[in-house]
Amino acid sequence: MQLKVDRCSGRPLALQVVEGMREWVALNGAGGGTRLPSIRRLSSELGVSRNVAIEAYEHLIAQGLVRSRPGSGFFVADGASDALLKKGADATSLEEVTSEMWNLFQDDETRLKLGCGWLPSAYREGDELAYAIRQVTRQSRPGIFDYGTPMGMPQLRVLIQERLRLLGISADANQIMLTGGGSYALDLVARLMLKPGDSVFVESPGYYNLFGLLRLHRVNVIGVPRLKDGPDVERMEYLLKHHQPRLFFTNSVFQNPTGTTLGPTVAHRILQLAESHDFHIVEDDIYADFQHDPTIRIAALDGLQRVIYLGSFSKTLSCSLRVGFIAAEPALLKQLVDIKMLTSITASQFAERVVTTMLQNGTYRKLVERVRVKLSGQMAATLNLVKESGWEVFAEPAGGMFIWARHPHVASSNQLVANAQEAGISLSSGHVFYPQGDNASWVRINVAYARDKRAMAFLRQPGT
Amino acid sequence: MQLKVDRCSGRPLALQVVEGMREWVALNGAGGGTRLPSIRRLSSELGVSRNVAIEAYEHLIAQGLVRSRPGSGFFVADGASDALLKKGADATSLEEVTSEMWNLFQDDETRLKLGCGWLPSAYREGDELAYAIRQVTRQSRPGIFDYGTPMGMPQLRVLIQERLRLLGISADANQIMLTGGGSYALDLVARLMLKPGDSVFVESPGYYNLFGLLRLHRVNVIGVPRLKDGPDVERMEYLLKHHQPRLFFTNSVFQNPTGTTLGPTVAHRILQLAESHDFHIVEDDIYADFQHDPTIRIAALDGLQRVIYLGSFSKTLSCSLRVGFIAAEPALLKQLVDIKMLTSITASQFAERVVTTMLQNGTYRKLVERVRVKLSGQMAATLNLVKESGWEVFAEPAGGMFIWARHPHVASSNQLVANAQEAGISLSSGHVFYPQGDNASWVRINVAYARDKRAMAFLRQPGT
Structure with missing residues (x-):
């Protein structure tokens, strides 16, 4: 097994190990019972702490892909590689994507579309x-x-x-x-x-x-x-x-x-x-x-x-x-x-x-310039707000509409979506942005909507 | 072989025989050398004249699908059924259709689009x-x-x-x-x-x-x-x-x-x-x-x-x-x-x-009513003109834009297209309207363009 982690990617190390191992099992078609490295060996080979290795195995066991035999180590679970290959084909299924889109479009008009991919009507003041x-x-x-x-x-x-x-x-x-x-x-x-x-x-x-x-x-x-x-x-x-x-x-x-x-x-x-x-x-x-x-x-x-x-x-x-x-x-x-x-x-x-x-x-040039200036202000203010409020930002964008962020107090993006929903805000669950449908803690924030009071309150305290 | 002709279809009998035989060869995968009915037998079984049977065989021989052995009769040519199956897949090929469309759109603006599928700007007088x-x-x-x-x-x-x-x-x-x-x-x-x-x-x-x-x-x-x-x-x-x-x-x-x-x-x-x-x-x-x-x-x-x-x-x-x-x-x-x-x-x-x-x-209703009245007048006038000028009309339409017609003096639609071209008019060759790409003598005439002087002159004398 040849796994690697990237300390600079910003992606949690345990998650990187999980992904690497899932991929290894899938690509090699590793059969049920195949022995996997011990905690000690995994941590030393990857240069990660034992805790990271333990966390990774816990995730994999929870996903039904690995089983542990106390005293004897970790093994590929029966049918794991089939499940992963099937997962590869089904994950972020067509239905998942289309139902996400239906939600976006059929969403209650009163709800703030903080997670959407387009500009709000507040940006459309020009004639x-x-x-x-x-x-x-x-x-x-x-x-x-x-x-x-x-x-x-x-x-x-x-x-x-x-x-x-x-x-x-x-x-x-x-x-x-x-x-x-x-x-x-x-x-x-x-x-x-x-x-x-x-x-x-x-x-x-x-x-x-x-x-x-x-x-x-x-x-x-x-x-x-x-x-x-x-x-x-x-x-x-x-x-x-x-x-x-x-x-x-x-x-x-x-x-x-x-x-x-x-x-x-x-x-x-x-x-x-x-x-x-x-x-x-x-x-x-x-x-x-x-x-x-x-x-x-x-x-x-x-x-x-x-x-x-x-x-x-x-x-x-x-x-x-x-x-x-x-x-x-x-x-x-x-x-x-x-x-x-x-x-x-x-x-x-x-x-x-x-x-x-x-x-x-020349009106397109002027309109775009206006949008840019406005977006740039909203990006800076939103970055400040989310960082102050304890969010982890994947990378600070130099422009555009999107921030990709997660909050240490909210383990899953599904929970973030549910909390936002309570606050009258719609967000998309992070896992739809992963082609393999990985469980994610991240959500996409459209900064053009982020100066709304509901958004600011939610971004300050996403855990409640 | 179970062929049939329909005397009421308006489709030339020889062509019907050709199509039926092509289909029989393709569907049955008839091998090269398979004997085909004699002229006498074909004409008596189908109840058509000997001339029709002869014309049909001449077409099939010209298409390379049948060969005649003097004194011994008609036979399926080698590779005919393969050619027909291939033809079934290739006929009216994608390229043929797209090149027809390119022509329609890239056509010289000065040319009258008598063969096109939409209304001319003369119909767009309303605001x-x-x-x-x-x-x-x-x-x-x-x-x-x-x-x-x-x-x-x-x-x-x-x-x-x-x-x-x-x-x-x-x-x-x-x-x-x-x-x-x-x-x-x-x-x-x-x-x-x-x-x-x-x-x-x-x-x-x-x-x-x-x-x-x-x-x-x-x-x-x-x-x-x-x-x-x-x-x-x-x-x-x-x-x-x-x-x-x-x-x-x-x-x-x-x-x-x-x-x-x-x-x-x-x-x-x-x-x-x-x-x-x-x-x-x-x-x-x-x-x-x-x-x-x-x-x-x-x-x-x-x-x-x-x-x-x-x-x-x-x-x-x-x-x-x-x-x-x-x-x-x-x-x-x-x-x-x-x-x-x-x-x-x-x-x-x-x-x-x-x-x-x-x-x-209600403006759509009024606009459509106006278009209908105008089209109806053009349809009647064009039908009169083409019938007077010796065209055969497939069927007299009760409305709409299209007349499907051919002229006894011009054997192929390609010739009609070429003659029209000479007169500053664009038409589409009839064979693109057949999914099997049959050679056709028919062309589609859009009556909304047919009162133009060039169109009227061409429709009166399509053979020159």
Whole structure:
């Protein structure tokens, strides 16, 4: 057994041991009765305290994966590896994801959506969008009546091309297509690139809707831990010994749910791994416009060879219009456009024209700047509040909407969700953000909702 | 060999013989060298003239499926059944459909789209849609900014429920979901109900984008001839001896491309077959609002048990907004909503509100009435023109946009397409409307474009 712990990951050591051992059992198909290291040996090999090793074994026994025989040691429980493999397929099941989404949308309107993934109405004070919509109705009769084009409005694709250039990503206009929102873009990529049974790497924790979408495609979803500066490259290298993924999905900037941003070293190594192990990277950069000073994108290093880059106007401008885009290598992009045509003919020309208008007349830039300043203030204030109140923050985000945090007095995120519920607040249980459905103590906090009185009271005393 | 011809189908007898024989060879896997009936025997068994039998064999020989040995008769060519099976999988290939769509959209703007599937800008004189859009921007801040709900706007679902009631279809609001257009609805149904290798029945000729979509799902697409009063029930019964389809896709009203409408007897028999052979019917009724006096819907007979009913506002109101809907049995609908959430979160709340506004204030009714009157005039005038000019019309449509016609002086639709091209007109080659990619002499004429001078000149003399 070759386990490793990372003292800098911020992830509890016992939990790391549990995860490592679960994975070892699953990957090796270790049979019931296989002897496991003693407490003493485990602690010395990993360089952790005996308490950590004991805690890890207690968890594994509680999960029914290990049994202890007093006086003789620890053994793999009967059927453990089958259970783990099954767990791998079922965990964060499609139903779990969709029921989480139903809850989010059907939630009582009076409840504060502190755990949601979008901006609150308090951020929508401007009239720019309404003006742009009215302008399109006056200026463009085809815009309100007719189909768009398969790739989407040429002017908007050129404007996106210019925006990508500012991120260091060079793309021709024939490498950019518009889609009906970011989720639809993810789905198009999955439809083109994946077939049932394929393996796919995702970030853990990561975007749970993506996990559900991938289950829909009947692929094997494998989590790569997300660290403070991006995906855990060493763990990915290790996983690549056992799996041949077709795709790796990642948020480079203000990752969902940890709020962390990719560093250049990690970006370079991830791309190297993609090249040496021949997989594509789906760089889902829908939080890009929340960022003032651009950081590294894998697509910039790669020149859109094996990176498929996704963006969206849903997070900043409007979830209602559904405008997103994909930038990719031309031959691949052409195939994505074909699937788009067959499944929806074209996206909404109207919505595309509205976004174009706002990019052209500069109102989008001003609106985004306003959102950024406001979010940045809420992020700083919320970080202060949660740290003062004893929360552990996974990593302090440099921007965006999300903080990933847990509280030492509340052992499980389910308990946090229940306490929040009592306080009139909705949160999502942390385990849905783990592709393997791990029990988690973490929750995602959307700082845009965190200055509400109910949120502040809850964040000060989440244990009651 | 058990072939049949239908003298009332309007389909040339020789072509029917060719199709029947192709199918017989494919279904029976008849090996190279298998003896086929003589001209004399074929003509006497089928009750057709010798000339028809000779013409059929000539076609089959030209297609490389039959060889003749002078003095000894006709035989299945080597590899014919393999070629046909392969042809079954490849015909109207995905690429053929997508290239047809690329052409349609990338076509020279100056060219008259006489073959397209939507209304021309000349039909868009009203300002109701622009007013409704502006009204939504003034009245609903969430409407322009926020996600919709998984099932779609409740008010619109209730309005659709009332409209379905007028067609004799009773559905609760929890049996109706909104989708981002009609194609997206078709795709959702295919995603839920089909897996690769399944068999699916479609209408032949039928909606070619659907054929491409089904190829994307890697299912076996089998054509049921479309007759004047609906699908060919006897042929369907025959095909059901050899196939177990999961779904049958049909347009009940103003079918694409023939313009024909389902009769009550056929509706009843189709539903009986669906019940006895346990398949679902996808009743794609996107041309419903072109109809003034409702005719039979299979969904009305069935009470939405095994019929999945689809509708859309794209054809009448706007292709740009992308609003469609599905009505189905509640448990099935819930699963469709789940797939919708995973693939696009929600559809555009904005677009849903605009349609709701127009249904509520009566402008949609007036707009549709205006379109109907105009289309009806164009249909009558175009039918007169083409009949006077010697075209054969498959069936005289009672409404809608399409006439399916061919001209005795132009043997192939490819030639018609080429002649039209010369006259500055775009048409689609008839063979894309056949799921098996049959060579066809028919073309689809959209009467809404047919009063243009170029169209009238071409329709008068298509052979030059």
